[in-house]
């Protein structure tokens with residue numbers, strides 16, 4: 001189609017932020033950090049390469065995802081431990097916090113609860129920022145690698161994509177059937193993954209993760225959580241995923257309990273205040 005005469009003027013309109021965050025409830029990071037200072041390790045879960053593992057975190061406790069042995073990205077799912085229908089909402093989190101998460105950002109839950117499930121309290125990759133390609137770490141723009149897309153694009157039957165790893169881990173943890181568990185698996189937080197959109201074609205890209213052993217991403221659990229983390233078959237995602245080609249490493253999840261009384265005055269966030277009448 002031919003451009004209209006005022007095409008340049010239309011393109012020149014300045015954007016506005018869709019969801020200004022000045023009224024977004026702020027986490028009390030100072031309180032969380034003070035509580036973390038006296039916290040003790042209560043559980044440690046190793047996620048094997050090309051597999052996933054579940055972990056539980058009580059409200060008010062912390063969990064840390066640690067790079068061990070070599071660069072590796074992880075695909076994270078979170079559920080309300082008491083109600084798996086309340087789960088991490090990647091799209092809304094992206095709308096509120098942007099394409100990549102860092103310290104102070106929250107992982108928001110699905111409707112109708114729509115409340116913070118977890119708050120990032122420490123990110124050793126905060127220094128990375130946005131690189132010259134527009135890439136950054138810990139995105140909420142990807143989905144999770146899955147066998148359906150592989151089948152669509154290449155006709156493959158690959159069983160260790162993050163989608164299947166998360167499905168098996170959740171089924172093992174809860175006793176749900178594979179089909180039931182699969183229905184609970186959702187779009188992820190891509191932990192340590194370095195991604196963006198190409199400037200010319202807008203395509204989703206990935207590149208070698210800057211993560212190194214010892215790096216970690218740590219969260220404060222706002223509600224009782226069931227988590228599942230997959231060590232992606234893409235390894236550091238420098239080349240490909242959805243195959244057994246990439247070099248992969250394990251990931252470690254550590255859970256920490258604060259000292260008694262360290263969170264005095266704090267309570268888990270209530271569910272969203274919308275009345276759900278939908279105009280009727």
Ligand SMILES: [Zn+2]
Pocket residue numbers: 075144145161162163231232233234241
């Ligand atoms: Zn993956």
